[in-house]
Amino acid sequence: MQKGGKKKTLRKPQTQARPGKEHKMQPRPEVHNEYPGSGRLKDKVALITGGDSGIGRAVAVLFAKEGASIAIAYLNEHRDARETMGMVQETGQDCIIISGDLSKEANCKSAVSKTIKKFGRIDILVNNAALHWEEKNFEDITSDQLVTTFANNFFSYFWVTQAALPHIPEGGVIINTSSVTAYRGSPSLIDYASTKGAIVSFTRSLSANLVKKKIRVNGVAPGPIWTPLIASTFDGDKVASFGSDVPMERAGEPSEVAPAYLFLACGDASYVTGQFIHVNGGEIING
Template sequence: MTEQQNIPGQVQPKMPADEHRMDPAPDYTPRHPGVGKLKGKRAIVTGGDSGIGRAVSVLFAREGASVGIIYLDEHKDAEDTLKLIAAEGAEGFSVSADLGRRDEAFRAVGELVGQLGGLDVLVNNASMQFEQTDLRDITEEQLRRTMDSNVMNYFFTTQAALDHLPDGAAIVNTASVNAFKGNDTLVDYATSRGAASAFSRSIAKQLAPRGIRVNAVAPGPVWTPFIPGSLPENKVEDFGSHVPMGRAGQPWEIATSYLFLASDDGNYFTGQTLHPNGGTIVGS
């Protein structure tokens, strides 16, 4: 059982923020020995440098996958993740790209597919959030940045990946509990996560004839660089204590949902959403 960590107040002046600057460090370490659930598979994880993306990348590596990560500009975090993938005995590759631009998404995916030698699993995870307490304070620049990062990103990266994914492949998209319960201070972010859910369900239907399964994971509060990068210090302190389990989740606890959906364990799942959120009851 994971206990609540004492999370001191802290902020970082940029989004995406840096995992290596967080205190305490997020816990990405898988808890069980690998059994080859993804042996021989090639996976791309966007936002794989840190947070949930790092935990997913390390877990996939432990289960036998070669992993390519795409990140924006968090170079040290990306280097650290590649070292963790290598420590699991797997090949890891990285590329920096702004996935909100179609040409960048196609470049990044093409480069990683070339290094991996193919593609079997796509995890769309990279995203951003910015807090505003008044809808009128969400500027056009912020709104477009949120949608480029969280919606256009998923469209472009998936479009690029479909040129390479074989029949029977898997796509897992990150959504959020906020898409289901709403969030009065993260209106544009919650809206974008609702789009991720609708996107997942829609392309699940489109790709079902090819046997490509498309699902989503909708995490609740998780201790990742999102938090010090987007929330004020007083909200970071003891972050996550409001959920029924009384604590924030750790990235490793969320990554297991992605493994289930990416592997044969989730073979009869498509168009579905898993909810690792600490006990918040939402419609699925």
């Protein structure tokens, strides 16, 4: 942060309608790391919710580079989803895209069933779909907004995991996306931060529940990452300075978060369960 607490302008002001389109963002988020894959997920099948753009897109492409087949569940960002599918296919891996509102339990079950119909199993489940609204006054958070936020951000994780679990073999992995806000709170994203706190407890509890089945459950808690969720939530000036208040003074790119998911998904993390990796630009989190 600059002297006097003024946030840096890192990009031009911009806004979008929710849920946001990656192809309309300026600059476009960085998806790829340059290094080639090394086969760490060879012959695995990954289902990624919210995989059309942002962190989910970067995870999908990185997993594909490492040899995984990919199923992407998303809401209605069809162009972004097709772009992501193309990126996965460019690696030589198979990919399907599944549109549906995951705040509805039936759509969560459908996403899993379509993945199983195509690939036969799910080795890696990444629960990543999310949305938020900025509300500076706590009293302005309506019951409808609260329920919608929890249904999208938390209930979908629960429902997708329940549906997927019978199809996850021994050695399988579940990775849940939380947030730095789960650990230090957010005065203007109270309902969102609450869902992310629930995801932390869900992850830790589920890891203990599934450890004897030899299924590992972990999570990633990103800080400020440049994704469509940001451009579709905050006003133009806040978007322009987004991320400037962390020690690194910038937002992270999706490509900088995806390797944390890869570590948790592959055999390198064989002795890790019930844990979170904090990719947040230097903010110290004790949790």
